[in-house]
Amino acid sequence: MKGGDESLRIGIPRALLYYYYAPFWKPFFEELGVEVVISDETNKGIVNRGVREAVSEICVPIKIFIGHSLNLLRKGVDYIFVPRMVSISPLEFFCPKFMGLPDMLRHGVNKLEDKILTCQIQSMDDDISDYRLYLPLADILGVTEEQMKESAAKAREEWLAFRMYSKMGHTIPEALNLVENIPISKRKEASHPAIKIGVLGYVYNIYDSFVSMDVIEKLRDLQVSFITFDMLEEQDLKNEIQDIRKPLFWTFTNKLLGAGYRFFSNREVDGVIHITAFGCGPDSMLSKLFEIRSNETGVPFMMIRVDEHTGENHLQTRIEAFVDMLKRKKRVG
Amino acid sequence: MNVTFPYMGTVIIYKKLLELLGHHVIVPPRPSQKTLDLGVKYSPEFACFPFKTIMGSYIEACELGATTIVTSGGHGPCRAGFYSEIHQRILKELGYNVDFIVFDSYFRDKERFMENVRKLKGNYSWFHVAKAIKFTFDMIRELDKLDRWIHRIKPYEKVPGLTKKVWEEIQQQFDQVTTRRELKKARKKGKKMIESIPLQEIDHEKRIRIGIVGEIYVVMEPSINMEIENVLGELGCEVERSHYLSEWINDNMLPRFLKHSDEEEILKKGEPFIEIEIGGHAKHTVGRIVDFKEKGFDGIIHLMPFGCLPELISQSVIPRISKEYDIPVLTLSLDEQTGQANNRTRIEAFIDLIRNTKLKKYTYTA
Numbered sequence: 001m002k003g004g005d006e007s008l009r010i011g012i013p014r015a016l017l018y019y020y021y022a023p024f025w026k027p028f029f030e031e032l033g034v035e036v037v038i039s040d041e042t043n044k045g046i047v048n049r050g051v052r053e054a055v056s057e058i059c060v061p062i063k064i065f066i067g068h069s070l071n072l073l074r075k076g077v078d079y080i081f082v083p084r085m086v087s088i089s090p091l092e093f094f095c096p097k098f099m100g101l102p103d104m105l106r107h108g109v110n111k112l113e114d115k116i117l118t119c120q121i122q123s124m125d126d127d128i129s130d131y132r133l134y135l136p137l138a139d140i141l142g143v144t145e146e147q148m149k150e151s152a153a154k155a156r157e158e159w160l161a162f163r164m165y166s167k168m169g170h171t172i173p174e175a176l177n178l179v180e181n182i183p184i185s186k187r188k189e190a191s192h193p194a195i196k197i198g199v200l201g202y203v204y205n206i207y208d209s210f211v212s213m214d215v216i217e218k219l220r221d222l223q224v225s226f227i228t229f230d231m232l233e234e235q236d237l238k239n240e241i242q243d244i245r246k247p248l249f250w251t252f253t254n255k256l257l258g259a260g261y262r263f264f265s266n267r268e269v270d271g272v273i274h275i276t277a278f279g280c281g282p283d284s285m286l287s288k289l290f291e292i293r294s295n296e297t298g299v300p301f302m303m304i305r306v307d308e309h310t311g312e313n314h315l316q317t318r319i320e321a322f323v324d325m326l327k328r329k330k331r332v333g
Numbered sequence: 334m335n336v337t338f339p340y341m342g343t344v345i346i347y348k349k350l351l352e353l354l355g356h357h358v359i360v361p362p363r364p365s366q367k368t369l370d371l372g373v374k375y376s377p378e379f380a381c382f383p384f385k386t387i388m389g390s391y392i393e394a395c396e397l398g399a400t401t402i403v404t405s406g407g408h409g410p411c412r413a414g415f416y417s418e419i420h421q422r423i424l425k426e427l428g429y430n431v432d433f434i435v436f437d438s439y440f441r442d443k444e445r446f447m448e449n450v451r452k453l454k455g456n457y458s459w460f461h462v463a464k465a466i467k468f469t470f471d472m473i474r475e476l477d478k479l480d481r482w483i484h485r486i487k488p489y490e491k492v493p494g495l496t497k498k499v500w501e502e503i504q505q506q507f508d509q510v511t512t513r514r515e516l517k518k519a520r521k522k523g524k525k526m527i528e529s530i531p532l533q534e535i536d537h538e539k540r541i542r543i544g545i546v547g548e549i550y551v552v553m554e555p556s557i558n559m560e561i562e563n564v565l566g567e568l569g570c571e572v573e574r575s576h577y578l579s580e581w582i583n584d585n586m587l588p589r590f591l592k593h594s595d596e597e598e599i600l601k602k603g604e605p606f607i608e609i610e611i612g613g614h615a616k617h618t619v620g621r622i623v624d625f626k627e628k629g630f631d632g633i634i635h636l637m638p639f640g641c642l643p644e645l646i647s648q649s650v651i652p653r654i655s656k657e658y659d660i661p662v663l664t665l666s667l668d669e670q671t672g673q674a675n676n677r678t679r680i681e682a683f684i685d686l687i688r689n690t691k692l693k694k695y696t697y698t699a
Contacts, residue, residue: 055648057640057666086609091441093410099611100646107606108649120609246418246437249409249612281412281642284379285419292422 008141009035010117011072011080014042015065016098019172019203020230023162023179024129024155025081031151032143037077039068042210046071047308053109059279060307061204062097064211066109079117079140080105086122092251095282126163126234129156166230171216172207193225195326198263200256200290201275203230205306212275213312215304215319222323227269229259236262253282260290264297271300271326273319278307300326334432335359337399339387342553342578343480345508346473351403353465353511354453361394364556368393369669375423382638382668383550384416386557391420395429403453406437411613411643413550468516470582472507475520477577479503482527484573487566488541491531497563499526538695541687544625546575546618547636548644551667553578558636559673561680565634568684573630575621576614599624606650613643619654626660632687633660634680639668661687 010029012018022038029036040046042064050067069080082105085098093099102118119136121128131145131152138148158179165175174184197219199206206212206228219226229237237258241247248254256274263269274290276283287303294301302322304315336356338347344360351358362368364386372389380388391402407414417435424431434453439446454462480500487496503523510516543565551558553576562572584596596617600610603620610616622633635651637644648664655662663683665676 055645058645058649059640084609093612096410096612096615096642096646099410099609100607100615100643100649103607104646104649107653246406246415249411249414279379279640281379281381281640284377284381285412285415288377288380288419288423292426295426 007035008079009037009077011037011039011069011075011077013065013068013072013080013082014039015068015208016061016101016204017085019176019207021128021159023176024159026155027158028129028134028151028155029081029141031154032141032147034141037072037075039071039075042068042208047210051308055108057279059097059281060211060277061202061280062101062104063308064204064208065101066105069105069109069112073111073115077115080112080115081117084118084120086120087251088121088123088126088128089251089254090124092247092254093249094252095250097281127156127159129153129159167233169227169231171228172203172230173209193223195270195323195330196225196227196268197323197326198259198269198272199226199228199275200260200263200272201228202252202256202277205275205277211277211306213306213315215273215275215315218316218319219323222320224323227263229255232259232262240265248282248285250282253286257286257289260286261293264290264293264299264301267299269299270330271302271322273322274301274303276303276305278305300329334401335399336401336403337361337391337394337397338403340364340390340554340556341550343473343476343504345504346469346476346578347403348508349472349510350465350469351453353468354457354462355455356453359394359397359399361390361397361399364390364554369557373669375427377419379640380419381412381641382557383413383548384419385669386550386554387416388420388423391424391431392427392429395424395431399431401432401434403434404436406435406441409612411641413613468513470579472510472516473582474579475516475523476504476507477579479520479523479527480577481573484562484566485571486527486530486532487563488569488571489532489535491533493567495530496527496566499530502526539691540571541569541632541684541691542571542573542630543684543687544573544575544621544630544633545636546621546625546633547647548614548618548638548641549576549581551636551638552576558667559671559676561634561636564677564680565684568681569688570684573625575617575625602627606654607646611643611646613641615643615647618644618647619650622651622654622660622662623658626658630660631691632683633662634683635662635664637664637666639666639670641666661690 012022012025026036046067047064049070050063053066054063072080082102084102085094087093102116105112106116117137117140119134121133123130129152131148134148135145138145162175162179165178166172170178177184237255240258240261241254248257260272263272274287276287290301304318334356336351337359340361348358348360368389369386371392372385376385376388404417406417417433421433434449436449483496483500490496503526506519506522510519545552545561552574565572599620600616602623603616606619607616625633637648651662651664663679
């Protein structure tokens with residue numbers, strides 16, 4: 001359905017929750033007749049621009065997000081879509097940096113002041129397709145409430161399909177392609193992977209191949225199969241941490257905690273790797289919880305911290321060593 | 334039980350309250366290098382600075398025989414609300430057998446809240462508990478008043494260091510207080526002591542007033558913020574903080590109809606820059622900057638722990654506020670690596686800048 005301002009170009013940064021919600025946001029805007037521009041894949045230039053504009057202590061993913069926003073500015077978009085992510089679960093929130101992201105871009109980054117298109121996302125579960133959340137954008141987009149409602153319903157279908165592909169065991173880049181009918185390249189996975197690893201980390205760290213230096217591909221090259229939190233059912237993740245007196249405040253951190261506790265307790269994996277970005281506050285707590293749980297269960301655990309100038313060789317070496325150790329352990333045990 | 338608590342600000346208050354409830358209180362030592370060393374050693378590397386300091390402080394208190402730790406929880410989404418959970422697990426791993434009584438928001442878990450109160454209350458009547466709480470609250474209010482006064486006159490003292498000494502004596506006096514009558518006496522005596530400090534006369538135009546804003550722990554705890562109020566006082570500045578314990582209690586613990594607070598107004602002032610509450614004191618911080626400016630302050634020092642989630646958002650928007658409101662702001666990020674000399678130099682340069690600007694204004698109009 002078309003109806004919006006045909007000439008309007010809205011940019012979505014290929015960063016942070018792009019890796020979870022792009023399959024909703026992109027079709028939603030497109031259905032409304034708006035041209036959607038996605039920023040380039042993360043590269044050195046994008047990272048450097050982000051680093052230059054951000055306050056120095058902030059975490060790498062936010063720096064990268066700023067870089068992507070500036071990339072969109074160069075592409076001449078009219079607006080950059082930066083929703084204020086507040087909560088997608090009762091009593092849980094997003095990290096404060098997500099909640100203040102539109103403020104930070106508007107007041108803290110040069111030239112972005114009038115470019116930020118924002119609305120507040122607050123829902124009861126992962127599904128953020130309630131059109132009413134996006135109503136504040138209606139005037140700017142030049143669309144009616146009815147149009148929004150219909151577009152949101154259609155976009156929701158795509159998002160659900162995307163989540164289904166993830167739960168079938170596809171990585172997020174694969175799921176993103178599948179939902180857009182782009183064929184995914186044949187996997188080089190071995191038919192009998194020797195070991196399986198639980199890979200824990202936020203979608204924007206693991207699946208941004210610049211940030212994680214393609215850790216997933218590296219594991220595949222080593223004949224290792226893996227599982228990540230986004231491949232599990234939301235409810236299963238919740239069940240894992242049900243007994244904790246006080247779960248963490250941050251939704252996605254809780255998802256990782258749930259996935260991690262499951263990996264540690266039911267032995268479906270041989271080892272667990274936690275990939276965290278430099279300066280991540282929630283992860284400083286999370287990793288400690290994993291460490292303690294690893295000591296209790298004896299399931300090997302490794303934390304890898306990536307930042308804007310991590311050397312790839314060091315990562316390769318650490319992963320190889322960890323995998324070797326797991327393989328040796330399995331043969332002996 | 335041997336009860337202890339996290340060390341922050343005017344600690345005699347927590348001590349007093351727990352004592353009035355009949356507990357044997359172990360006051361943790363004032364955070365020192367040893368505290369930090371311990372805290373850093375046993376905390377996650379990227380935990381925030383207050384977490385590490387409190388971690389070290391708990392270990393020291395446990396070594397002194399503490400068996401119960403009373404602390405607050407908080408409902409997030411900043412990390413401080415989760416401190417107690419991780420502290421507990423780490424202490425357990427280290428082999429300390431210590432109970433935690435964590436006060437989360439009453440509304441998050443009413444039952445648990447009341448259970449905690451009962452644990453602390455022991456056999457005392459509710460009336461006694463209410464009285465004890467009211468008493469300590471009044472006490473901290475009096476102390477905070479004197480605290481503000483002290484840092485207003487400190488820059489003008491004729492005898493260097495006298496105000497600091499007086500403030501320490503006042504705190505000791507209050508520490509002895511157990512009845513209302515004694516509280517009144519201590520207050521009077523405190524007032525008199527302050528009034529008797531000889532001061533220099535300084536032209537109103539030449540006075541420099543600095544507001545300190547930021548994350549509550551580093552703003553309130555002098556042992557980890559390089560005693561910034563004193564440093565500024567010695568540099569000739571009047572100082573006011575954005576956090577006082579009495580205000581915190583007022584804003585966070587009292588029911589709405591009992592509040593006489595300007596908190597809402599302050600948050601409103603921060604709204605153009607940070608639209609919603611994002612946890613911690615981010616919105617409060619930016620609101621306070623505007624508020625201090627409107628009250629005629631000359632400059633702001635913004636303190637935050639290294640990597641503090643909410644304060645990084647404040648830090649990002651501060652340059653804009655500083656420009657729009659024409660008020661200089663210096664952000665200092667503190668952690669265990671903080672070089673005192675480095676920060677001191679930055680503070681001195683900052684104050685010089687303010688003084689020069691002010692002087693220029695003054696001489697032009699004269």
